[in-house]
Amino acid sequence: MARLRPSLRLFPLGLPRLALSRHTRFALLLILTAALIEVFLHTQRWAVRQPEHELDEPFYTSCQEPAIDQPREKAAMVMLVRNQELMKALKTVQSIEKHFNQWFHYPIVFLNDEPFSKEFISAMNATVSGEARFELVPKKEWLFPEWMDVADAKASIKAQGEAGILYAGLETYHHMCRFYSGKFYTLEALKDYAWYWRIEPDVEFYCSITYDPFVEMAKHDKVYGFTIALPEEPRTCPSLFRKMADYKELNNIPTTELWKATIAASWVPWPLRPFMGWFRHRDRSGDGWSLCHYWSNFEIANLDFFRGKDYQRLFEYLDKTGGFYYERWGDAAVHSLALHMLLPSHKVHHFEDFGYRHDWYYQCPANAPNGQLFESKLLPDGPYSPEREGGIGCRCECDGRRTRNFPAYCTNKLKEPNTARRLSMVESVRSWFP
C-alpha cells in the first residue's frame, strides 16, 4: 500500500497522494527550482530600466503670467463632433476658452462626417476667441475601406452589438475609431498644422493652463501628451495586441522601454510559455499586454509623427487586417501601442498639472502652494480650491485632495520608463485602487 511521506504533501488533503522515490523527488525539486529561476529571469527581461533622473516632469508647477506675445506653434485644437452634440461641444469650448485659449487664441477645427448646421456654426463662432474652422470629413476617409466586404462587416458589427461589446453594435463608432486611428492625420484640413490638441464634447478643464503646451512640447522634444491612462475593455480588441506584436517582430523593431512597460510578462515557465500565445492579448512567446493605454479623448501631439511613414505603414497594416470592423479596436489602444512600439519614452509627456474630466473619470492636481500668482491681472478671479503641500495646479476649481478617481496602476506602469523613483510595495498595492 502506498504510504504517505509527510514531506510529500504537495496536494491538499483529499487529493490522491503519491509515494515517490527519493530520486523522483529530487528530480521534481530540481525542475521546480529551474522553472522558478527561468520565470524570474524571464520577468527580469521585461523589467523597465530605471532612469538615473526624471525624464518627464511637468513643464510648470505653478501659475505663470500668460505669455500673450510669445510666438505660437503651428497648432490647432481639433474636435470631431455631430450637429446634435452642440450643447455638449459648447460646454467643452467654453471650458477650454476660459482655462486656456482666452490668452493664446489658437484656432479650433471642427470636423464632421456631415455638413455642420448653421446653428452649430454660429454658436461656435460666437464662443471662440481664435478662428473657428468647420470641415467636412471626406467619405473615403470615413466609411468602410473599398476592399472590404461591407455586408460581411455589417453582419459582424451586428453580432458584436448582440454580444454586448461596448459601442461595438454602432457602425458609426467603428468608422470613428478607424478615422481617429489613421485617416485623421492625413486630412487636407490639418496639413498646415504641426500639432493638435484633441478635444471632445462634454469634457471639462478645471485648472488655468497659463503656458502654451504646444510651445513646451516642441521645446522639450515631446511627441505625445496625455492626462489619463486606463486599461482597455478586453472584449473590444481580442487580436489587436497580437497583430501589433507580430508587426514588431516581422519588421525587426527593437524593443523600447515603453513597449516593456506595456507588457505583462508571463509567469508560465518555458517550454510551456509559448502555449500561452494561444490566448487573447498575448504575443507569440506567450507574454501579455497589460491593456494599459492613454485615453485619447485628450491628446496633445505632433501631427508629423502620426502622418509619418512609420506610423502610417503600421496603420495601413492594421487596417488591412479588418480589425476596425471585425472587432472594435479603439483609437486610444491603437495610438498607445504604436507609440510604445515606435517611440523612446522621454517623448511622451504626462500633463499631470491639467485638471481634466471626460465621462466620470477625472484628474485633478492640488493647487501649488505659493504658486497662484495673486497679483496677475490676466488670471481668472473665480473661486478655486485651497493650496496643498505638493500641489502643482494653477487655480484649479476641482478638489485636489483626490488627484484622480481611477486606479493609478496604468499611469504608474506607463510612466515607469521616465520615472527615477520606484514605488514601494505599499504604493504598488494602493495603485490598484481608485
Ligand SMILES: Nc1nc2c(ncn2[C@@H]2O[C@H](COP(=O)(O)OP(=O)(O)OP(=O)(O)O)[C@@H](O)[C@H]2O)c(=O)[nH]1
Ligand atoms: N461627426 C461625428 N462625430 C462622431 C461620430 N461618432 C463619434 N463622434 C465623435 O467622436 C468622438 C468620440 O466619440 P464618443 O462617442 O465620445 O466616444 P467615446 O469617447 O469613446 O465614448 P464616451 O465614453 O461615451 O464619450 C466625439 O468627439 C464624438 O463627438 C459620428 O458618427 N460623427
Ligand SMILES: [Mg+2]
Ligand atoms: Mg467621448
